Amino acid sequence: MFTVITIVAAGTGLLAGIFVGALPGLTATMAVAVLAPFTFFIDVTIGIPFLLGVYKGAIYGGSIPAITINTPGTAASAATAIDGHALARRGRIRLALETSLFASVLADLLSTIVLIMVAAPLASIAIRFGPPEFVLLYLFALTMIAGVSGDDFVKGLFSAVAGLLLAVIGLDPMSGYQRFTFGVTELMGGISLVPLLIGMFALSEILIQAEKGRRTQETVAGHGGKGLSWRQARALIPVSLRSSVVGTGLGALPGLGAEIACWISYGLAKRRSKRPQRFGKGSLAGISAAEAGNNAVVPAALIPMMVFGIPGDTITAVLLGAFMAHDLMPGPLLFERSPVLIYSFFAVLILTNILLIAFGLFAIRHMRHITRIPPGLLYPAVTVLCFAGAFSVNNSSFDVVIMLAGGLIGYGMRKIDLPIPPLVIALLLASGLENALRQSLMLSGGTLDIFYTRPIALTLMLLLGASVSMLIWRQWNLRKSRSRPTKRVIQ
Amino acid sequence: MTQLIDRTRYWQGFPKMPVPKQEGALDGRVVDLVLAILAFVLGGGVLLLLPTQIDGESIRAITSIRSPAFFPTLGALLMCLVALLLAMRVIKPVSVKTVEHETNDDDGAGNLMRSGSIGILILVYGLLLFVIGMIPASVLFIVCSARVFGYTNFWGIGALAVVIPTLVHFLFEGLLNVLLPTGWVF
Numbered sequence: 001m002f003t004v005i006t007i008v009a010a011g012t013g014l015l016a017g018i019f020v021g022a023l024p025g026l027t028a029t030m031a032v033a034v035l036a037p038f039t040f041f042i043d044v045t046i047g048i049p050f051l052l053g054v055y056k057g058a059i060y061g062g063s064i065p066a067i068t069i070n071t072p073g074t075a076a077s078a079a080t081a082i083d084g085h086a087l088a089r090r091g092r093i094r095l096a097l098e099t100s101l102f103a104s105v106l107a108d109l110l111s112t113i114v115l116i117m118v119a120a121p122l123a124s125i126a127i128r129f130g131p132p133e134f135v136l137l138y139l140f141a142l143t144m145i146a147g148v149s150g151d152d153f154v155k156g157l158f159s160a161v162a163g164l165l166l167a168v169i170g171l172d173p174m175s176g177y178q179r180f181t182f183g184v185t186e187l188m189g190g191i192s193l194v195p196l197l198i199g200m201f202a203l204s205e206i207l208i209q210a211e212k213g214r215r216t217q218e219t220v221a222g223h224g225g226k227g228l229s230w231r232q233a234r235a236l237i238p239v240s241l242r243s244s245v246v247g248t249g250l251g252a253l254p255g256l257g258a259e260i261a262c263w264i265s266y267g268l269a270k271r272r273s274k275r276p277q278r279f280g281k282g283s284l285a286g287i288s289a290a291e292a293g294n295n296a297v298v299p300a301a302l303i304p305m306m307v308f309g310i311p312g313d314t315i316t317a318v319l320l321g322a323f324m325a326h327d328l329m330p331g332p333l334l335f336e337r338s339p340v341l342i343y344s345f346f347a348v349l350i351l352t353n354i355l356l357i358a359f360g361l362f363a364i365r366h367m368r369h370i371t372r373i374p375p376g377l378l379y380p381a382v383t384v385l386c387f388a389g390a391f392s393v394n395n396s397s398f399d400v401v402i403m404l405a406g407g408l409i410g411y412g413m414r415k416i417d418l419p420i421p422p423l424v425i426a427l428l429l430a431s432g433l434e435n436a437l438r439q440s441l442m443l444s445g446g447t448l449d450i451f452y453t454r455p456i457a458l459t460l461m462l463l464l465g466a467s468v469s470m471l472i473w474r475q476w477n478l479r480k481s482r483s484r485p486t487k488r489v490i491q
Numbered sequence: 492m493t494q495l496i497d498r499t500r501y502w503q504g505f506p507k508m509p510v511p512k513q514e515g516a517l518d519g520r521v522v523d524l525v526l527a528i529l530a531f532v533l534g535g536g537v538l539l540l541l542p543t544q545i546d547g548e549s550i551r552a553i554t555s556i557r558s559p560a561f562f563p564t565l566g567a568l569l570m571c572l573v574a575l576l577l578a579m580r581v582i583k584p585v586s587v588k589t590v591e592h593e594t595n596d597d598d599g600a601g602n603l604m605r606s607g608s609i610g611i612l613i614l615v616y617g618l619l620l621f622v623i624g625m626i627p628a629s630v631l632f633i634v635c636s637a638r639v640f641g642y643t644n645f646w647g648i649g650a651l652a653v654v655i656p657t658l659v660h661f662l663f664e665g666l667l668n669v670l671l672p673t674g675w676v677f
Binding site for chain 1: 610640651
C-alpha cells in the first residue's frame with residue numbers, strides 16, 4: 001500500500017498546499033475542494049495522500065503571508081499575523097517564519113500521534129453503536145456545527161436545516177421512491193457533492209475577492225535576519241505543547257476548526273504568559289501558540305471523520321467526499337475493512353510532517369515571494385480549474401450548473417453572514433441521519449424511549465443536552481454583549 | 492470591507508468566542524426578515540410540494556416512519572420552526588449601540604460592480620464551455636476576467652491565457668483520461 005508514488009503524491013500535495021496557503025485569498029478548503037476531482041481518477045493510495053498533503057500544507061502555508069504581508073493566507077492563520085508581522089517589521093522575518101514552522105511541525109506530530117493512538121480504540125467502541133446512538137451523534141455534530149460556525153445559533157440552524165432539505169433530493173434510501181427530483185434525471189442520484197462544494201467555497205470566494213479589488217499590501221523587505229536558535233526553540237516547547245493539546249482537543253470536536261483553535265491557543269498563551277505585554281509586539285510565544293493551535297487541528301479533525309464518518313469542519317467534509325468517491329465509507333467499519341489502508345494514511349501523515357520541515361524551510365527562503373502574485377492572474381486561473389474539476393466528476397454539464405448555483409448561493413450566504421459549514425455538513429450527514437432515525441423508530445415501535453434507555457445513547461443524550469444548553473447560554477451572552485456599546489472599525 | 496468587532500472577545504474562552512464577521516456582510520433586522528421569509532417559503536414549499544413530488548404523500552407522513560416523505564416532512568417542519576425563531580427576532584430585535592464608526596471603503600459601488608462583472612463573466616463562461624469548447628472559452632474568460640480584476644499587463648494575461656487552458660487540457664485529457672467539454676471550435 002505504501003509505495004514511493006504514495007510518498008511523491010503526499011509530498012506534491014504538501015508543496016501544492018503550501019503554495020496555495022501562501023497565496024492570500026485562496027483558502028485551505030478551496031484548495032482541497034478544487035484539487036479533489038483530480039484525485040478521483042487515480043488510485044486511492046495516491047489520491048488521498050495527495051489531499052492529506054494539500055490539507056496540511058495549506059494550513060501551514062497560511063502563516064507565510066500572515067507574517068510577511070500581514071494578510072493571513074487562510075483564516076486559520078489570522079492570530080499568527082498579530083505577532084508574526086510585528087516581528088517581521090522589526091527585521092526578524094526569518095525568525096518569525098521559522099518559529100511558525102517549528103510550532104507547526106511539533107503540534108502536527110503530537111496531534112498525529114494522538115490520532116493514531118485514539119482512532120482505532122475509539123472505532124472499536126463505535127462499532128457497538130446502534131442506530132439510536134448514531135442519531136444522537138449526528139444531532140450532536142450538527143448542533144455543534146450550527147452553534148459555533150458563526151456568531152448566531154439561529155442562522156447556523158437555518159443553514160443546517162437547509163442542508164438537510166437539500167439532501168432529500170434524490171431517491172429515498174429505504175423505498176427507492178423519487179423525492180423532489182422535479183422530473184430531472186440528473187437529480188435522481190441527489191445533489192452532486194463535489195461540484196456544490198467547489199461552487200460554495202471556491203467560486204463564492206472569487207466573487208468576494210473581486211469585490212475587495214486591488215489592495216496595497218504591507219510587504220516587509222530585506223533578508224530577514226537570524227533564524228530560530230535551539231535555545232529559543234527549547235523555550236517555546238511548553239507553549240507549543242499546551243497549544244497542541246488545545247488544537248487537538250478542539251479539532252476532534254465537530255465544528256471547531258483551525259480558525260477557532262488558533263485564537264483560543266493564542267488567548268490561553270497570553271493569559272498564562274509571564275510577560276503578556278509582549279503579545280502583539282512580536283512575541284515568539286504568540287506565534288508558536290497560534291501556529292501550534294491551528295496545525296494540531298489537522299490530524300485531530302480526522303478522528304471524528306474516520307471513526308464516525310462525521311466531518312469536523314469543511315475541509316474534512318471535502319475529504320469525506322473524496323473518501324466516498326474512492327468507495328471508502330468512513331466510520332467504525334473502515335478500521336475493520338481497510339486497516340492497512342488506514343494505517344498507510346497515518347504513516348503518510350507522519351511522513352508529511354517530516355517533509356514539512358524541508359518544504360517549510362524551502363518555502364521560507366523562496367515562497368514568500370509568491371504572495372506578490374496579482375489577483376488578476378490568480379483568480380481567472382482558479383476559475384478555469386473549478387469548471388474543469390466540476391465537469392470532470394461525472395462528465396456532466398449538470399454538475400457545472402450545480403457548481404454555479406453553489407457559487408451564487410455561497411456568495412449570498414457570505415453576504416448575509418449565514419455560515420456555509422452547517423449546510424455542507426448537514427448535506428453530508430443527512431442520509432446517515434435519516435437511515436439511523438427511521439431504523440431507531442422502527443426498532444422502538446415509534447416511541448422515543450430508545451434514545452434514553454440504552455447506556456451509550458443516554459450518555460450521548462446528556463452530551464447533546466449539555467451542548468444545546470451551552471449554545472443557548474452563549475447566544476444569550478452574545479446578544480447581551482451586543483446591546484452594550486461596542487467599538488467598530490470598518491476598514 | 493473588513494469588520495473587526497472587538498477582537499479581545501476571542502481571548503475570553505470558548506463560550507464567548509465568535510468567528511470573524513464575514514467581509515461585506517449585511518446586518519440586522521432586514522437579514523432576519525429575509526431569512527424568516529425564506530425559511531417559511533422553503534419549509535412551506537416542501538410541505539406543499541409533498542403530494543406532487545413524493546407520490547401522493549402529505550404532511551401526515553410525519554406519523555409514518557416507513558413513508559419516503561417522513562424525513563422531508565420533519566425537515567420542513569424544522570425549517571418552519573427556524574422561520575418562527577427568526578420572525579420572533581424581527582419583532583423583538585436587539586439594539587446595537589455603536590459608539591464609533593469609521594470607514595475607509597471609498598469605492599463600494601466600484602467593488603460591487605467588479606464583483607457583478609465577474610459573476611456575469613463566470614455565467615457566460617459556463618455557457619460558452621459547451622458552445623465553443625473548454626480551451627477557447629477559457630482563453631476568452633482569462634483575458635476578460637484578468638482585466639476586470641485590474642491586471643493590465645498584456646504579456647502576463649496572454650501567457651496565462653495560453654498556459655492555463657493548455658495545462659488543464661493535458662492534465663485532464665492527456666494524463667487523467669478525462670474528457671472536458673467540447674464545442675464547435677475545439
